[in-house]
Amino acid sequence: MEKISGEVVQNLDATIGYGRFILSGALATVELTIFSCALALLMAFLAGLALLSRSYSIRAVARIYVEFFRGTSIFVQLFAAYFVLPLVGISLTPVQAGVLAIGLNGGAYGSEVVRAGIQAVGRDQTEASIALNLTRWQAMWWVILPQAVVVMLPSFGNLAIEIMKATAVASLVTVSELTFQAQMVRSQTGETAIPFLLILVTYLVIASVLTALVRLLERRFSRGTAGA
Template sequence: MQNLEPTLGYGQFILSGALATIELTVLSCVLALLMAFVAGLALLSRLLGVRAVSRIYVEFFRGTSIFVQLFAAYFVLPLAGISLSPVQAGFLAIGLNGSAYGAEVVRAAVQVVGRDQKEATIALNLSRRQAMWWIILPQAVVVMLPSFGNLAIEIMKSTAVASLVTVSELTFQAQMVRSQTGETAMPFMLILVTYLVIASVLMGLVRWLERRSSRGMAIMGA
């Protein structure tokens, strides 16, 4: 690790950490989104076994510490022959943890779709799968978006735990700056502002998606 002068190198290190944080956030959000839909829809399955497995999955990741999940991914999985890089272990733990909360969002949003909509699918002679994919889910996604926006921000903030397995994200880089320069206030103030900027971008993206989705639903309703 290169030495830093107290007045130099902050921008380079913080930018590098921000890029790593964004990469980890994107990977974790993609995994969380995919697994949230799988687990959330499984919670609504007619098969008791499928519902039970999904409920165990959700409660396990919601009921255990993300720190333990991260250490398990990085230190325990290799004992089973599955070796992961720090970034892989980070987005696996963060993504799966986030998906457990996202699964409940999916379940609740699907259930909130009006009963008349579900009755209409029966009148149209649609199968349960067709009704879910073409009628219910498009409407449920609009309901999910605000909660998924909040979840994305929580996932972004959770990326800080990856510093414990040496992922060079924002928190890790700030610690490196502090250890080499002895300064604490400046590097941590910089990463606070950077986290806020990333969170603002995420919320702006979610609001844009909400407007697009709502407009699309309005056109369909018309």
């Protein structure tokens, strides 16, 4: 009995030790997710609006950006941000390189969400805005985008979860996020099952929180457009 009790205590201590590593990794993952999502959202709207521009040059630049980041591996993009940019005088920390690569990659996919969301709004809305003597950009800002955002939110929710999962690639440039910390535990203890089971649960919890936030935003935007 004493031997069994000692083993239970030892396993509990080990699990608590794993938990400290995983908590540290979870905080780094959340930080990466927040900043990457912010950059992705910015780039998604910039590129999405550019894809709808009347200017061929602007559309061409946006299309090159989208196709480049959708058509190349995020691993290559990350290594380019961390190892290639210093060759032209731009040195980034591992976290900055991770945010840049993941954010730009997510923005490329998000741009199509923005473009499709805007095009989903009926043309009659634009015509009504013109009848009210609004400029094209006033119509876009005050009439089209508020309605389009409701259409975009579910897809943006999926994109946010994909970005959160993509933060695992940042471990390749020594960012101490969840996957990196699990690998550290495995290298130090030889234990694989428990640390990776813990990060599996942690990823699921973070994804559930993101899903809940998106649903809350959907309800609020839906009420706002319904009232309008």
